[in-house]
Amino acid sequence: MKNIVRHHLFWPTAILFSLLLFNFVYSPDFFSIVVREGKLYGSLIDILNFGAPLMLVSIGMTLVIATKGIDLSVGSIVAIAGALSCLLVSKGSDQNALSLVLSAMGLALLLSLLLGVWNGILVAKAGIQPIIATLILMVAGRGVAQLITSGQIITVNSEKYAFIGTGALASLPVSIFVVLIVLAIAILFTRKSAMGLFIESVGSNPEASRLSGIRSKMVLLIVYVFCGLCAGIAGLLVSSNVSSADGNNAGLWYELDAILAVVIGGTSLNGGRFYLIGTIIGALMIQTLTTTIYMIGIPPEITLVVKACVVLVVCLIQSETFRKALIQRWKTRNYPAEREVTTNVNQ
Amino acid sequence: MGQQPVLEMRGIHKQFPGVKALSNVDFRLFAGEVHALMGENGAGKSTLIKVLTGVYSIDQGSVKLAGEAVHLKSPLEAQNAGISTVYQEVNLCTNLTVAENIFIGREPKRFGRIQWKEMNRSAEKLLKERMQLDIDVTLPLHAYSVAIQQLIAIARALNISAKVLILDEPTSSLDANEVAQLFGIIRKLKAEGLAILFVTHFLDQVYEVSDRITILRNGNLIGEYMASELPKLELVSLMIGKDLNQLEQLPTKSTSDKFRHNEMIAEAKGASRTGGIEPFDLQIRKGEVVGLAGLLGSGRTETARLFFGADSLDQGSISIKGSKESVDSPRKAINQGVAFCSENRKLEGILDDLTVRENIIVALQSTRGWHKPISRKKQNEIAEHYIKLLNINPPSADHLIKNLSGGNQQKVLLARWLLTEPKLLILDEPTRGIDVGAKAEIQRLVLDLSEDGVSVLFISSELEEVLRVSHRIAVLRDRRKIKEISDEEMTEHNIMKTIAGGEA
Numbered sequence: 001m002k003n004i005v006r007h008h009l010f011w012p013t014a015i016l017f018s019l020l021l022f023n024f025v026y027s028p029d030f031f032s033i034v035v036r037e038g039k040l041y042g043s044l045i046d047i048l049n050f051g052a053p054l055m056l057v058s059i060g061m062t063l064v065i066a067t068k069g070i071d072l073s074v075g076s077i078v079a080i081a082g083a084l085s086c087l088l089v090s091k092g093s094d095q096n097a098l099s100l101v102l103s104a105m106g107l108a109l110l111l112s113l114l115l116g117v118w119n120g121i122l123v124a125k126a127g128i129q130p131i132i133a134t135l136i137l138m139v140a141g142r143g144v145a146q147l148i149t150s151g152q153i154i155t156v157n158s159e160k161y162a163f164i165g166t167g168a169l170a171s172l173p174v175s176i177f178v179v180l181i182v183l184a185i186a187i188l189f190t191r192k193s194a195m196g197l198f199i200e201s202v203g204s205n206p207e208a209s210r211l212s213g214i215r216s217k218m219v220l221l222i223v224y225v226f227c228g229l230c231a232g233i234a235g236l237l238v239s240s241n242v243s244s245a246d247g248n249n250a251g252l253w254y255e256l257d258a259i260l261a262v263v264i265g266g267t268s269l270n271g272g273r274f275y276l277i278g279t280i281i282g283a284l285m286i287q288t289l290t291t292t293i294y295m296i297g298i299p300p301e302i303t304l305v306v307k308a309c310v311v312l313v314v315c316l317i318q319s320e321t322f323r324k325a326l327i328q329r330w331k332t333r334n335y336p337a338e339r340e341v342t343t344n345v346n347q
Numbered sequence: 348m349g350q351q352p353v354l355e356m357r358g359i360h361k362q363f364p365g366v367k368a369l370s371n372v373d374f375r376l377f378a379g380e381v382h383a384l385m386g387e388n389g390a391g392k393s394t395l396i397k398v399l400t401g402v403y404s405i406d407q408g409s410v411k412l413a414g415e416a417v418h419l420k421s422p423l424e425a426q427n428a429g430i431s432t433v434y435q436e437v438n439l440c441t442n443l444t445v446a447e448n449i450f451i452g453r454e455p456k457r458f459g460r461i462q463w464k465e466m467n468r469s470a471e472k473l474l475k476e477r478m479q480l481d482i483d484v485t486l487p488l489h490a491y492s493v494a495i496q497q498l499i500a501i502a503r504a505l506n507i508s509a510k511v512l513i514l515d516e517p518t519s520s521l522d523a524n525e526v527a528q529l530f531g532i533i534r535k536l537k538a539e540g541l542a543i544l545f546v547t548h549f550l551d552q553v554y555e556v557s558d559r560i561t562i563l564r565n566g567n568l569i570g571e572y573m574a575s576e577l578p579k580l581e582l583v584s585l586m587i588g589k590d591l592n593q594l595e596q597l598p599t600k601s602t603s604d605k606f607r608h609n610e611m612i613a614e615a616k617g618a619s620r621t622g623g624i625e626p627f628d629l630q631i632r633k634g635e636v637v638g639l640a641g642l643l644g645s646g647r648t649e650t651a652r653l654f655f656g657a658d659s660l661d662q663g664s665i666s667i668k669g670s671k672e673s674v675d676s677p678r679k680a681i682n683q684g685v686a687f688c689s690e691n692r693k694l695e696g697i698l699d700d701l702t703v704r705e706n707i708i709v710a711l712q713s714t715r716g717w718h719k720p721i722s723r724k725k726q727n728e729i730a731e732h733y734i735k736l737l738n739i740n741p742p743s744a745d746h747l748i749k750n751l752s753g754g755n756q757q758k759v760l761l762a763r764w765l766l767t768e769p770k771l772l773i774l775d776e777p778t779r780g781i782d783v784g785a786k787a788e789i790q791r792l793v794l795d796l797s798e799d800g801v802s803v804l805f806i807s808s809e810l811e812e813v814l815r816v817s818h819r820i821a822v823l824r825d826r827r828k829i830k831e832i833s834d835e836e837m838t839e840h841n842i843m844k845t846i847a848g849g850e851a
Contacts, residue, residue: 272701
């Protein structure tokens with residue numbers, strides 16, 4: 001039992017389940033899933049489908065944060081990738097041509113990869129602090145997205161393009177499979193090769209890593225490129241889901257939700273150990289929370305406040321220091337003099 | 348002594364998950380005396396200090412300060428009660444100025460504004476009067492050497508403390524002059540009636556300043572002795588719990604002649620780095636242990652870093668056998684068979700969030716590249732092997748390295764580099780902050796490696812140790828290589844004279 005509680009996935013999972021439980025009590029049909037036209041429908045499916053872009057962005061963000069970095073530009077990359085692919089598709093003579101859709105997507109992904117390279121160079125080669133380096137693209141990227149869309153919302157009319165965002169495979173939304181594939185690649189890439197060790201080692205102590213012969217700069221470049229690519233894929237999902245690209249609002253605040261998902265998943269902003277599965281659970285939790293808030297009909301003007309409160313509670317539960325302090329307080333409730341400072345204890 | 352102790356700890360118990368760190372330990376401290384706390388790594392010295400200063404809670408036992416029971420619940424409370432501590436690793440903020448570091452949290456204020464001028468002036472005065480240190484206090488702390496930083500840390504503690512001063516390994520990064528300076532200050536404070544608790548691994552220093560000695564072993568109290576009544580050999584055998592004679596016997600080493608015909612492993616020609624070391628030549632042959640002697644700041648570490656490519660050369664070249672290229676990055680150096688154990692374990696050695704196993708394999712893995720991972724099974728075998736070989740404690744590959752004691756972290760780092768099977772192993776202060784037993788183990792390891800044909804560049808502040816393991820010694824002074832000494836000239840006296848510049 002103690003081992004279960006101590007497992008790094010325990011708290012994120014517990015929080016996710018309690019949110020689901022709340023929904024179940026509040027409205028029992030939350031869990032109902034129906035089949036219509038060979039597709040599954042229901043709140044749970046919606047959470048997976050709408051949460052897909054966030055999960056993708058968070059996967060990339062996890063690796064960046066593991067190197068003690070941060071990528072604020074992911075939201076902008078989501079917008080840029082969506083804008084470029086929609087623009088290319090909308091310019092085509094036959095919007096349903098598979099080759100057009102694929103090449104539009106390919107070019108959009110190539111662009112997001114280059115944007116990742118840009119971030120990586122600023123951080124690794126120019127030595128700019130990650131928060132500043134990526135802030136540049138976060139701000140400028142919105143402008144670039146607007147430029148691509150000429151300030152308009154570009155709509156496309158292509159079933160093929162809409163497939164990854166709205167289509168179904170084996171009755172499940174395609175987006176889920178996209179997430180699973182990216183997640184599998186990320187896990188294989190980090191855990192079956194030595195890249196995970198290098199990332200954690202750079203995040204834990206960059207100088208010691210350099211002296212151990214690790215090419216720290218290369219590792220940094222790779223994680224930012226991977227993060228950019230993940231954000232690009234997320235951008236395709238977002239624009240495909242609504243068959244349009246909105247340079248202004250697509251992917252807005254994704255960076256913050258993604259950072260939150262990573263932290264809830266147990267990866268520390270101080271770098272070092274990272275947990276991809278934890279991140280996925282964190283992202284699902286955030287999406288569930290958003291869905292829940294809409295479902296129970298909280299007035300739109302206070303949804304953000306409610307969300308913030310829940311997030312605060314979640315972060316407190318996640319914090320080991322806070323839990324220990326709470327336990328300590330309870331244990332010594334009758335002996336205030338014995339209340340020791342336990343926060344400094346490493347154990 | 349009829350006098351009442353300033354500080355009295357009785358029957359202290361402290362348990363960590365899985366470890367009994369202290370069991371039934373008593374400790375007393377009298378005003379106007381220096382009391383040395385001795386024991387090997389993991390004997391419980393640090394835990395006792397942390398318990399005393401409120402960092403850790405006490406499971407059982409009592410603490411009396413000036414006859415009154417106290418429950419210190421945080422370092423701040425301990426400080427307010429008159430107990431100040433200077434830890435082994437300097438824990439000040441290196442990016443703040445010297446004055447800010449001294450007065451942090453207690454800045455002189457008027458109307459809520461910090462009186463910068465006044466603060467700088469008092470910092471300057473404090474350092475000059477109490478530490479005989481005349482430095483610019485408005486520079487950031489990192490502008491000064493670790494030794495000066497340590498003195499500043501002590502100055503800060505002195506400025507706060509009233510009754511009890513705890514010095515945890517204060518001399519581990521000081522050179523002989525600075526140690527003498529510190530001891531002068533300690534004696535002065537002692538005369539003023541301060542009670543000083545002193546932890547060190549240097550036995551000579553214990554006898555130089557201490558009046559009383561308390562010995563711990565494995566979390567148990569072994570005894571309290573007057574320093575004048577306890578012979579050094581007995582102290583050591585009490586600390587490690589076995590006879591020291593066997594440790595003293597290291598294999599006798601042969602003269603430098605033996606290596607004259609061996610192949611060259613590393614050669615520096617006119618190598619230099621501005622602000623680091625003036626141009627120097629140095630040759631290291633197969634199986635040879637070359638010692639670097641000199642005071643702190645004489646360019647020892649800088650020389651070592653050049654051999655590893657950790658810093659780039661400004662002039663000259665350093666070549667490693669079997670490669671035409673000069674070493675210009677750690678990565679290249681490692682690939683050419685060079686390994687470097689830095690003196691700065693915390694910043695340049697350990698990967699603190701990772702396990703012992705990962706810390707051991709990381710250098711080997713990086714030479715293999717990311718796409719050729721070492722299998723988990725192989726990793727475990729490697730880790731188990733080195734844990735056994737080097738006696739790493741706790742003997743578990745999956746412990747986080749940050750939870751190990753300093754000496755054991757050092758052994759893990761040694762394992763990291765031994766695993767890469769280097770031709771040239773550079774050891775920069777490998778025994779700093781390590782207990783006697785582990786020290787002898789590491790010294791023997793160096794000689795064994797040399798027998799196996801590994802060349803070693805050995806740096807240590809302890810001259811005796813350098814003499815013990817080296818076949819040849821290069822002496823440095825003021826960032827310049829002065830002389831190479833070998834064979835019968837290799838005596839402590841000779842080297843001291845060279846370091847001090849007492850000869851032509």
